[in-house]
Amino acid sequence: MTDDLRLVDVESKHLDDVYRVRSRSFGLLSAGDREEWLSDVQGFIDDGRIVGVVDGDELVAAARIWAFQQWWGGRKVPMGGVAGVVVAPEYRGRGVGSKLMRGVLARSVEHGYPLSALYPATTVIYRHLGYEFAGGRFRYTFPAAELRSLGGKEVSVRRAGPADAKRFLELVGQLHAAARISGPLVWPEDKVAEWLGEENSFCYLAEDGFVVYGWQSGKLRVEELVAGSEATARALWSVVGSGSSISADVEAYMSPDDPAHLLVNKEADKNTVIEHWMLRLLDAPAAISARGFAPGASLEVDLELDDSELAANTGRWHLSVSGGSGSLTPSTSTGEVLRLGSRGLSALYSGTPLATMRRAGLAWGGATAGDGAIDTAFAGATSYMLDYF
Numbered sequence: 001m002t003d004d005l006r007l008v009d010v011e012s013k014h015l016d017d018v019y020r021v022r023s024r025s026f027g028l029l030s031a032g033d034r035e036e037w038l039s040d041v042q043g044f045i046d047d048g049r050i051v052g053v054v055d056g057d058e059l060v061a062a063a064r065i066w067a068f069q070q071w072w073g074g075r076k077v078p079m080g081g082v083a084g085v086v087v088a089p090e091y092r093g094r095g096v097g098s099k100l101m102r103g104v105l106a107r108s109v110e111h112g113y114p115l116s117a118l119y120p121a122t123t124v125i126y127r128h129l130g131y132e133f134a135g136g137r138f139r140y141t142f143p144a145a146e147l148r149s150l151g152g153k154e155v156s157v158r159r160a161g162p163a164d165a166k167r168f169l170e171l172v173g174q175l176h177a178a179a180r181i182s183g184p185l186v187w188p189e190d191k192v193a194e195w196l197g198e199e200n201s202f203c204y205l206a207e208d209g210f211v212v213y214g215w216q217s218g219k220l221r222v223e224e225l226v227a228g229s230e231a232t233a234r235a236l237w238s239v240v241g242s243g244s245s246i247s248a249d250v251e252a253y254m255s256p257d258d259p260a261h262l263l264v265n266k267e268a269d270k271n272t273v274i275e276h277w278m279l280r281l282l283d284a285p286a287a288i289s290a291r292g293f294a295p296g297a298s299l300e301v302d303l304e305l306d307d308s309e310l311a312a313n314t315g316r317w318h319l320s321v322s323g324g325s326g327s328l329t330p331s332t333s334t335g336e337v338l339r340l341g342s343r344g345l346s347a348l349y350s351g352t353p354l355a356t357m358r359r360a361g362l363a364w365g366g367a368t369a370g371d372g373a374i375d376t377a378f379a380g381a382t383s384y385m386l387d388y389f
């Protein structure tokens with residue numbers, strides 16, 4: 001390792017280096033998967049969404065940034081999804097990963113994302129940079145026979161495919177906005193169409209709902225199911241459950257607050273699989289004004305933010321919430337107020353109660369009597385994602 005470590009935009013000439021570091025980090029890819037990986041990475045290179053660290057001419061670390069939108073309080077907020085964070089083994093534990101992630105933060109700010117999110121393989125590096133747990137990807141397992149008997153036979157359900165991508169997005173949009181959902185990603189229509197067209201995507205559409213499921217290791221697995229009514233939920237779950245003679249269990253990616261938990265007569269298997277993801281606010285005022293808040297909540301409060309990585313967020317702010325919207329504007333007030341670092345701000349944004357944050361050392365100062373009103377404004381259904389990236 002030399003002193004000549006620099007952040008760079010990854011270019012096509014670095015592809016072999018990226019693959020070498022990647023395979024030493026995550027394992028080898030088959031020839032077919034490698035082709036797909038190369039074409040994916042080229043897309044990130046073309047869009048300036050992959051950064052690296054070079055030592056002289058050799059690339060020794062890389063990370064990419066997906067251009068996502070994410071639902072927060074029933075509104076879509078642009079979010080840079082960080083993935084493929086890799087450092088060559090011989091460079092690890094020397095600050096290279098932190099340098100790389102600082103480059104990722106800077107590049108994400110340049111792209112104008114108010115939020116950044118990632119699935120951490122290890123939390124320490126990301127916490128140092130202001131990320132905190134914000135939600136999970138929950139996978140439940142239900143007995144297929146219980147789903148099969150849910151009924152809903154009066155609902156008409158038809159087979160769907162790529163041509164229905166627009167309708168899928170409309171339905172998700174309406175239902176997520178109405179339920180003030182937080183967490184799921186919004187994919188562009190062409191990607192949704194691609195997904196619906198996959199051989200292992202079995203898609204069914206009703207008037208006010210849809211399901212996409214397929215086989216995974218000999219079991220049926222629901223990738224996504226939304227339903228605007230009880231009857232449609234029953235109908236779509238029972239379509240999946242109709243496979244009970246072959247697949248005794250059905251796995252499903254879904255929210256912990258999904259109505260299915262209240263419909264199915266047996267609780268989900270105790271062994272729910274949860275992959276937690278982390279969030280970071282890159283531009284606090286933009287992130288606050290883009291998300292939805294609890295419609296009945298009304299809040300006028302000053303708070304102090306301390307963001308050691310992104311100085312523009314640091315300072316005293318006035319947080320105002322009313323009519324389901326919020327704003328964060330600079331404040332000149334003095335006196336003792338609630339204080340948060342960037343991890344605390346991420347946790348607050350994702351609905352973590354202030355009492356939890358105070359006890360974890362993520363929030364301090366101010367009058368605890370005011371915590372309830374702040375909690376109420378940020379409260380909502382548990383944040384979740386359906387996709388891994």
Ligand SMILES: CC(C)(COP(=O)(O)OP(=O)(O)OC[C@H]1O[C@@H](n2cnc3c(N)ncnc32)[C@H](O)[C@@H]1OP(=O)(O)O)[C@@H](O)C(=O)NCCC(=O)NCCS
Nearest residue numbers: 025085086087092093094095096097098120121122124125
């Ligand atoms: C995880 C990884 C990117 C970290 O890179 P790195 O260059 O070693 O990170 P840094 O030297 O900047 O370390 C930053 C902090 O994270 C900690 N850290 C790094 N790797 C860690 C690990 N595996 N477990 C626990 N802490 C870790 C360091 O100790 C340091 O904290 P400290 O300052 O309190 O001691 C690198 O180890 C790697 O490529 N691993 C394999 C692939 C992987 O897991 N990628 C992450 C996908 S989300």
